[in-house]
Amino acid sequence: MNTTAYYPVTAAVTRGRGAPFTLEAARIRAPRADEVLVRIVATGMCHTDMIVRDQYYPVPLPAVLGHEGAGVVEAIGPQVKGLQVGDHVVLSYGHCGHCLSCGGGHTAYCQEFFARNFSGADPQGESALSDESGQRLNDHFFAQSSFASLALARENNAVKVSPKAPLELLGPLGCGIQTGAGAVINSLKVTPGSSFAAFGGGAVGLSAVLAARVAGATTIIAVDVVPSRLALALELGATHAVNSKDVDPVAAIREITAGGVNFALESTGRPAVLRQAVDALASRGALGVVGAPALGVTAEFDVNDLLLGGKSIRGIVEGDSVPQKFIPELVELYLQGRFPFDRLVKFYSFKDINQAAEDSEKGLTLKPVIRIHN
Structure with missing residues (x-):
């Protein structure tokens, strides 16, 4: 008997090569092991989202993309040690944490980088998202798939940040x-x-x-x-x-x-x-x-x-960055007025995600950020 708990979620789904994002009702499973479920406040839109939508990189479709998420921890798996419900987090790229590159502090060159960021599934080949008809939605894009109201990440790519910083602004720190x-x-x-x-x-x-x-x-x-x-x-x-x-x-x-x-x-x-x-x-x-x-x-x-x-x-x-260290440093520089990356950002509502993509591709907006929860 399947006793897995699920949460309702609204997700922007990419169903075909070059097709527009469509907002759909879906469901996402509860976090397991070292996973965290995050209520996404806002997520940045990056060039990589568009080249995957257009299949320059072969992520399987239909998929939920988005990889610059920022939000609040909603639930945690039983193996999570350093995060609590209510923490503000920025989501960054996925990495295994145990290969030679990760062990040497070079997590951006993880030996499992492609699988954990572009395969459309978790390390076991499973998806956490499904649509209204119960069909699989490929996810775990950059270990998050944050074009959605809820996203699953792992503790090692969910970076706790100061509640003093405006959370809706911080998502792009996770990648671009x-x-x-x-x-x-x-x-x-x-x-x-x-x-x-x-x-x-x-x-x-x-x-x-x-x-x-x-x-x-x-x-x-x-x-x-x-x-x-x-x-x-x-x-x-x-x-x-x-x-x-x-x-x-x-x-x-x-x-x-x-x-x-x-x-x-x-x-x-x-x-x-x-x-x-x-x-x-x-x-x-x-x-x-x-x-x-x-x-x-x-x-x-x-x-x-x-x-x-x-x-x-x-x-x-990823700038050779160890996100758990570098993202808080960038946040502190921002709070000190020494790194005003907010000058690059323009906000869009979730329903206007395709306009954000178009404006980005035309060069009208440097860094679109999609507001998902207020």
């Missing part, structure tokens, strides 16, 4: 903002007095601009083709803005820095922009790559330029 800021602080380790260039002025790129200022970089260059994004970058701490539609960004950066930039971040996922970022590096400069194109996309660079210049290129997942 964490990625940009972490790439600067954790991965590239941008140093005081150095130069930094952000290739791409979306939410990730501008988060990197904010973090470069926190890290003490004295020349901070934003590169994009949208004038409003470049203007905002200057307000957020960039010292220079380069419109790559109007000028050669490599030449412009070399002129600004008298030879090349010490650190750069590529967040567009465009191979041509990646090549520009490599070319714009100074001798022994370092480039971080966070932009995600479709699977199989390749890029090229001048091997001798890389070799003789001592340049380095490295891929970065």
Whole structure:
């Protein structure tokens, strides 16, 4: 006899490749083991949600996406030790917690990363969500599926945050903002007095601009083709803005820095922009790559330029962040007024989730956040 308890939930369901999100009544099972059930207050919308909806990444459909959730703990499994009902939490990516990468403090490179974030199921291959007819909805997207009024996460990816911070704002810290800021602080380790260039002025790129200022970089260059994004970058701490539609960004950066930039971040996922970022590096400069194109996309660079210049290129997942440590640090920086990522956010109601997606894809909104519960 099945004695599992279920909770009613409203979820935004992705039923087909490129299809709009549909709000549906569904149900979600109670938490087990080290799981926590979270009442989602708001969740950010990220580029990855759209590329999965469009099946650039092969997550099985129908699915409930969403991976920047923030909310209040509603119920806990019997093995949960550090969280209680009523705690404010930000949900981040899934990781196993016991492989070599996780054990070494590199949870973003968990050996089970793809399975725990993109498989559409828990580690046992099961879904926690089902629709009104009892049919499975693929879930556990980034170990949360937070385009829903309730979401299941594990204790290790539900990060307790200060109740002093506005919870509806904090969801994007779980992925996009964490990625940009972490790439600067954790991965590239941008140093005081150095130069930094952000290739791409979306939410990730501008988060990197904010973090470069926190890290003490004295020349901070934003590169994009949208004038409003470049203007905002200057307000957020960039010292220079380069419109790559109007000028050669490599030449412009070399002129600004008298030879090349010490650190750069590529967040567009465009191979041509990646090549520009490599070319714009100074001798022994370092480039971080966070932009995600479709699977199989390749890029090229001048091997001798890389070799003789001592340049380095490295891929970065989730800003090399350990969420339990890094997200509270970003919250504290925000509360101190030193990391105003709220300037990137525009709020939408749950019923307007498709408008949020459209505005994001058109570049009208940097970081949509979907309000689900008030």
